[in-house]
Amino acid sequence: MTTAKSTVTPMMAQYLEIKEQHPDALLFYRMGDFYEMFFDDAVAAAEALDIALTKRGKHDGGDIPMCGVPHHAAEGYFLTLIRKGFRVAVCEQMESPAEAKKRGYKAVVKREVVRLVTPGTLTEDSLLDARRHNFLAAYAVVRDAGALAWVDISTGAFHVMPCAGAALGPELARLTPREVIVVDGSEADWAGIVSDSGATLTTLGAAAFDSTAGEKRLCALYKVGSLDAFGGFSRPEIAAMSAVAEYLDITQKGNLPLLRPPVQEGQSAVMQIDAATRRSLELTHAMNGGKQGSLLQCIDRTVTAGGARLLERRLSSPSCTLTVITDRQDAVSYLTEQGRLVEDIREKLRGTHDLDRALSRLALDRGGPRDMAAIRNTIAQAALLPAGDFPPILEQAAQDLKGHDDLLALLDDALVAEPPLLSRDGGFIAPGYNAELDEARKLRDEGRSVIAAMQADFVELSGVASLKIKHNNVLGYFIETTATHAEKMMAPPLNKTFIHRQTTANQVRFTTVELSEIETRILNAGSRALEIEKRLYSSLTQAIVAQAGPLGALGRALAEFDLATALAHLAVTENWVRPKIDDSRAFDIKGGRHPVVEAALQKDGAPFIANDCGLTDAPIWLLTGPNMAGKSTFLRQNALLAILGQMGSFVPASQAHIGVVSQIFSRVGASDDLARGRSTFMVEMVETAAILNQADDRALVILDEIGRGTATYDGLSIAWATLEHLHDVNRCRALFATHYHEMSTLSAKLDGVENATVTVKEWDGDVIFLHEVKRGTADRSYGVQVARLAGLPAVVVERAKVVLEALEKGEREGGSGRKAIIDDLPLFAATPPPAPAQPKQSEVETILQQVMPDELTPKDALALIYELRGKLPDH
Structure with a gap:
C-alpha cells in the first residue's frame, strides 16, 4: 500500500511505513492500551477474531477501517490468528508520549516491530501445549543432498540430521513441526509434504540457506570459532541450521532465543515409521486428530510437562541402538521393584515447574518474576528427590540434579515467596536484599x-x-x-x-x-523503588541465563526421572513385562495385548483376549478370519509392542522376545483421498507400493485386506504377488490378513509363510467371536452372519444366503463360469422372504402356560418343580 505522505496524518504515515515492511503479516500497532489494526488488516482481523470493525479518519477520500484488541489480552488473539493461518507483526511504542513531545509538539511516538508471531516461534504458556513440543523446522538441499534442522525455541532444543527428499515426509510426521522453512522458489516441491504433516510452509531467500555464510552465522550465535566442537556437520546440515538461525533473527528482531548446541541425529539410530503408519497405529494422535484414544494418551503417566514431552519424543522415535534400549529398560526395571521410592520421586516431581520454558522466556525477555520463582522452586524441589542405587541412566540424571546451590541461594535471598506475574508491577524483590x-x-x-x-x-x-x-x-x-x-x-x-x-x-x-x-x-x-526493582530483575535474569547449561541439564534430568518412574508405574499397575530386545530376527510374543483396546474394555468391565504371535521360524503369518473377529487389533498390537519395546518401555504381554525392528509399515484400513483425487483402492496401492519398495529384512510389516478395492480375481492376484514379494524380496517379518482363503495354499509353497486364523463359533445361525488367534485357516468368512449382526434387513440376509449357496455350488461343481452361475440365480421377486419360523413349543412351556401361580400351595409348587425337571430332554 503506497501513498503520498503529505495526504495522511503523521501517525498514519508511520503506520503505512511500518506496514510496508511487513506486507504478509497482520500489523498489531500499539496505541496506548490497545493494539490497533487498519485497512485490510482490520477487515481480516475483525472477521477472524469476531470483533467489531469500526473506522477512524479518512484516506484517499474513504473511511479507514479499524479494529483493536486490549494489549493485556493480546496473547489469546495471537493464538486464534495463528490457528487460522495468519502471521502477526507486533509493533510496540518505544518511548512514552511525554518523551515524544520533547522532540516537538506534533512529534509521533517512536514505534518498531519487536517480534513476528508465527506458528513455529511461540513461547508464551497460553499459546503452547505444555506437554508437547512446538518445533520450527527448515529443510535444505545442497548438491542433491538434503538435511533437516528443527528447533523448539520454547525449550532451546536444537537438532539436525541428513534427510533425503523421499524421507522428508516420514520425518515431518515424526516431529509434527508447526512451521517448515524452505528456500524461496522450491515451495511447489514441498508444499504437499508439509501440508500432510499439518505444518505451515514458510519461504526464505537463498542467502539464508548459504552454507558458507551460515557457518559464520552459527559460530557467531554460539560464540565459537568453529562448529567442530558440536560435531562434523555436512553442508546441507549447516544450510538447514543457518536457515533456522536466520528466521529466528528475523522473527525475534535480533533478540535470539537461548539455543542449546545442535545435536546430530542419524536416521539409522531410530525406527523408521512413515506418516501413513503413524496414522494407522494412532501413536500420538487418534484417527479424529485428537490425543484422546491414542497410544500416547493411554500410556502417559508422567507428572511434569518436561516428562510428557520426553515421552512423546521417545514414542515417536523408538531407538534401534541396543545399548540405548537396554539402559532405558534397566532404569524402568529397577524402579518396578522400588514401589515406595517411585511414589516418593513422583510426589516430589509434582512440585516442580517447566524449567526449560521458564528459562527460555527469561532469555527472550518475555518472562517475569514468576518464571524466576519457578526456577528457584524447581531447584529446591529437585534437591529433595530421594537417592537410590540407580542404574546408569538415572545415576547420571541424579548427578545433574546437583550443583545449583549458589543460584538457589541468590534467588532465595532476592525473591519474595509469591512474586507478581510482571516485573513492571514491582514488589517481587524481598525486603533486606537491597x-x-x-x-x-x-x-x-x-x-x-x-x-x-x-x-x-x-x-x-x-x-x-x-x-x-x-x-x-x-x-x-x-x-x-x-x-x-x-x-x-x-x-x-x-x-x-x-x-x-x-x-x-x-x-x-x-x-x-x-x-x-x-x-x-x-x-x-x-x-525510584520501581526502577531499582527493574534493575535488580535484569541482573537476576543475567545470573539465571548464565547458568543455562546446568539448568538445561537439570530440566533433562527431571524429565528422565519423570519418564522412568511413569513407565515403571505403568508396568506395575497394568501388569506389563520387560521384553527381551536383541540383534536377532526373533519376534515371539506370548499373551500379547493391545494397550488402548484393553484400557477401553476395562472401563466396561470386559476382559481382553490375549494372543501369541511367533514370527521367528516362519517370519510371515497369513491371517484369515471374519470381519469383527479382531484381526486388525491383532495386527496393530504386535506393531505397538515393537514400538513400546524399542522406546525402552515394558510391554503388555506375558513374555516378549523382539529382534530389533528397523522399520514398521502398517496398511490397516484406508479411506478416499478426495483432495488428490485418489480412491480408496488407489490410496491402498500407493501405500502398498511404498512398503514393497522400502521395507528391509529387519522391517515389520502389517497388511490388512490388500486388493479388496477391486474385482475379486484382480484383488486376489495383487494380494498373492504382494505376499510373494514380501517373502522372496523384502524378506521381512510380516502379518498379512486377508479374506482370500485361496492364499492359504501359499504356506505349502513358501517356507517362511504360516497360516493363522482368528477363531469364531457358530451357534443357531449366529456367529460368536472368540478373538483367539491360532495356527490354521478359517473354513469360511462368515460375511453373511456378520451382516446379520450389523442389522441388515432379514430379507437381504436371506437373499445373500441364496446367492452365496449358488456361487459356492458353482465353484464346487466347476460350472461354466461366474456369469452362468449368476444367470441361473432365481430372481429376487421370485424368492419372497421366508415367513419367520414359528418356534416349536416345548412340553415344559405347555405345562407352565396352564399353571396359575396364585393358586399353588407350597406343596403343589414343589411337586410342579419335580414334574418340570422330569420333562427336560437330558433328564
Missing part, C-alpha cells in the same frame, strides 16, 4: 502514613470533618471538600494555607505548599 530499595520503599510507604496524619491536621485546622486528601493521575495529591465548606476555606485566614486548584460539580479541590512537597518526595520514592 538497602537502596528498602530505603526507597520506606519513604514511599511511610509517605502514606504521613498523608493520613496530614489529613487529620487539616481537618483540625479547617474544622471541616469531611475533608479528604485524595490522589489521581492528573492532579496528583489534593485536598477535597464539598462546595458548602469551600467558602470557609477560601476566606481569610484559611486561604493563606489552602490554595484553590479545581472546582467540580459537587466538590472543590485545594492544595498546600506542604502537601506539594510531600507529594514530590512520595512520587519520587515510588518510581
Whole structure:
C-alpha cells in the first residue's frame, strides 16, 4: 500500500511505513492500551477474531477501517490468528508520549516491530501445549543432498540430521513441526509434504540457506570459532541450521532465543515409521486428530510437562541402538521393584515447574518474576528427590540434579515467596536484599502514613470533618471538600494555607505548599523503588541465563526421572513385562495385548483376549478370519509392542522376545483421498507400493485386506504377488490378513509363510467371536452372519444366503463360469422372504402356560418343580 505522505496524518504515515515492511503479516500497532489494526488488516482481523470493525479518519477520500484488541489480552488473539493461518507483526511504542513531545509538539511516538508471531516461534504458556513440543523446522538441499534442522525455541532444543527428499515426509510426521522453512522458489516441491504433516510452509531467500555464510552465522550465535566442537556437520546440515538461525533473527528482531548446541541425529539410530503408519497405529494422535484414544494418551503417566514431552519424543522415535534400549529398560526395571521410592520421586516431581520454558522466556525477555520463582522452586524441589542405587541412566540424571546451590541461594535471598506475574508491577524483590530499595520503599510507604496524619491536621485546622486528601493521575495529591465548606476555606485566614486548584460539580479541590512537597518526595520514592526493582530483575535474569547449561541439564534430568518412574508405574499397575530386545530376527510374543483396546474394555468391565504371535521360524503369518473377529487389533498390537519395546518401555504381554525392528509399515484400513483425487483402492496401492519398495529384512510389516478395492480375481492376484514379494524380496517379518482363503495354499509353497486364523463359533445361525488367534485357516468368512449382526434387513440376509449357496455350488461343481452361475440365480421377486419360523413349543412351556401361580400351595409348587425337571430332554 503506497501513498503520498503529505495526504495522511503523521501517525498514519508511520503506520503505512511500518506496514510496508511487513506486507504478509497482520500489523498489531500499539496505541496506548490497545493494539490497533487498519485497512485490510482490520477487515481480516475483525472477521477472524469476531470483533467489531469500526473506522477512524479518512484516506484517499474513504473511511479507514479499524479494529483493536486490549494489549493485556493480546496473547489469546495471537493464538486464534495463528490457528487460522495468519502471521502477526507486533509493533510496540518505544518511548512514552511525554518523551515524544520533547522532540516537538506534533512529534509521533517512536514505534518498531519487536517480534513476528508465527506458528513455529511461540513461547508464551497460553499459546503452547505444555506437554508437547512446538518445533520450527527448515529443510535444505545442497548438491542433491538434503538435511533437516528443527528447533523448539520454547525449550532451546536444537537438532539436525541428513534427510533425503523421499524421507522428508516420514520425518515431518515424526516431529509434527508447526512451521517448515524452505528456500524461496522450491515451495511447489514441498508444499504437499508439509501440508500432510499439518505444518505451515514458510519461504526464505537463498542467502539464508548459504552454507558458507551460515557457518559464520552459527559460530557467531554460539560464540565459537568453529562448529567442530558440536560435531562434523555436512553442508546441507549447516544450510538447514543457518536457515533456522536466520528466521529466528528475523522473527525475534535480533533478540535470539537461548539455543542449546545442535545435536546430530542419524536416521539409522531410530525406527523408521512413515506418516501413513503413524496414522494407522494412532501413536500420538487418534484417527479424529485428537490425543484422546491414542497410544500416547493411554500410556502417559508422567507428572511434569518436561516428562510428557520426553515421552512423546521417545514414542515417536523408538531407538534401534541396543545399548540405548537396554539402559532405558534397566532404569524402568529397577524402579518396578522400588514401589515406595517411585511414589516418593513422583510426589516430589509434582512440585516442580517447566524449567526449560521458564528459562527460555527469561532469555527472550518475555518472562517475569514468576518464571524466576519457578526456577528457584524447581531447584529446591529437585534437591529433595530421594537417592537410590540407580542404574546408569538415572545415576547420571541424579548427578545433574546437583550443583545449583549458589543460584538457589541468590534467588532465595532476592525473591519474595509469591512474586507478581510482571516485573513492571514491582514488589517481587524481598525486603533486606537491597538497602537502596528498602530505603526507597520506606519513604514511599511511610509517605502514606504521613498523608493520613496530614489529613487529620487539616481537618483540625479547617474544622471541616469531611475533608479528604485524595490522589489521581492528573492532579496528583489534593485536598477535597464539598462546595458548602469551600467558602470557609477560601476566606481569610484559611486561604493563606489552602490554595484553590479545581472546582467540580459537587466538590472543590485545594492544595498546600506542604502537601506539594510531600507529594514530590512520595512520587519520587515510588518510581525510584520501581526502577531499582527493574534493575535488580535484569541482573537476576543475567545470573539465571548464565547458568543455562546446568539448568538445561537439570530440566533433562527431571524429565528422565519423570519418564522412568511413569513407565515403571505403568508396568506395575497394568501388569506389563520387560521384553527381551536383541540383534536377532526373533519376534515371539506370548499373551500379547493391545494397550488402548484393553484400557477401553476395562472401563466396561470386559476382559481382553490375549494372543501369541511367533514370527521367528516362519517370519510371515497369513491371517484369515471374519470381519469383527479382531484381526486388525491383532495386527496393530504386535506393531505397538515393537514400538513400546524399542522406546525402552515394558510391554503388555506375558513374555516378549523382539529382534530389533528397523522399520514398521502398517496398511490397516484406508479411506478416499478426495483432495488428490485418489480412491480408496488407489490410496491402498500407493501405500502398498511404498512398503514393497522400502521395507528391509529387519522391517515389520502389517497388511490388512490388500486388493479388496477391486474385482475379486484382480484383488486376489495383487494380494498373492504382494505376499510373494514380501517373502522372496523384502524378506521381512510380516502379518498379512486377508479374506482370500485361496492364499492359504501359499504356506505349502513358501517356507517362511504360516497360516493363522482368528477363531469364531457358530451357534443357531449366529456367529460368536472368540478373538483367539491360532495356527490354521478359517473354513469360511462368515460375511453373511456378520451382516446379520450389523442389522441388515432379514430379507437381504436371506437373499445373500441364496446367492452365496449358488456361487459356492458353482465353484464346487466347476460350472461354466461366474456369469452362468449368476444367470441361473432365481430372481429376487421370485424368492419372497421366508415367513419367520414359528418356534416349536416345548412340553415344559405347555405345562407352565396352564399353571396359575396364585393358586399353588407350597406343596403343589414343589411337586410342579419335580414334574418340570422330569420333562427336560437330558433328564
